[in-house]
Amino acid sequence: MEKEQGKADSTCIHKALAELKKVQDFINQADIPYFGKMFSKLVGVDTIPFSLYTEDGKLTFTGVDKDPCGTAASFKTSYFRIEDLDGKSGCATISLLRPLCICGKNDHSCCKILVLKRTDTCVKVDVTCICAIQCIDIDLLKRKIIIEPKW
Template sequence: MSVKITNNSICEALVELKLLQDILANTPTKYFGHLLSKIVGTDTIPFFLITKKGTPLVFNNLDECFETSFLRIESTSLEKCCTTISLLRPLDIEGKLTNSFCDVFRLEKTSNCKVVDLSCICAIQLLDTELLTRKIIIEPKW
C-alpha cells in the first residue's frame, strides 16, 4: 500500500506507523501474552520513503558498507516534521547484499539510525513483514 499525502500528513502517518509497530512489539494480552508479535514473527514494519522526484530515498551505511532504501521507524517529531529511522540491510536469496529491489529476498535490522527531514518526502510505501522473517536456506547441489 502506497500513501501519497501532504508533509504534515506524512508526519502523522509515520506516527501512526510507529504506534502500529509498537503494538506488534509491546502489547501483551491477558491470556496470550505477546502472541501478535509471535504470529507476525517480527517487531518491525518495513517501508521506504518516496521523494518528490518520485524515487525511493537511498541511504549509504558507511560503517557496514551497504546501500539501502529499506527502513524501520524509530521515532517521529510532529513539531519538526522529521523522523528517525533505522536502516534495514537488503539481502538476496543467497544472503548476499543487494542494491536491486527485484533481488531483495530478506531484510535484516541494523542499529544504524538516520534523521530524515520529511519536507522532501511525498509518499510512504509499506512492505510485507515477511521480508524480515524469511529464512535463507542454501541447499547443496549434490
C-alpha cells in the same frame, strides 16, 4: 499556494508515519490478558518496513553493518524502520534495513531481494522533504535461507 500544499502533504506523511509507529509499537508491546505477548510471536516480526519518496525519487542512504564474518560492510538501501517521530521538529528517526540477496550480498533491486536485515544505523529525516511513503511486504523480514547439500 505551493507552500501550503507542501505543508499539507508533510502533515499527511507525518500522520502515516505516526500510524506505522503505533502499529509497530502495538506488535512489540501488546500484552494480551492470559496470553501475554503472543501477538508479536504470531506476526513473527518487530518491524514494518517501508520506503520513502522525495521529489527526486526513492530516498536512499548508505550504511555500515557487519557481514557474517564480522567485518564491516557498507550497503545502500531504500528500506527503513520507524524508530521515533518528533512532532515539534517534524523529523523522523529511521533505521536502515539492509537488503540481501540469496548469496548474502547487498542487493538494492527490489526484484532480487530475499531478506531485509535490521541494522543499528539510524538517520534523522525531515518529513517536509518527503512526498510519499510505501509499505513493503513484512515477509522480507521473516525469510530463512535453507540450502540443502547437493549430495
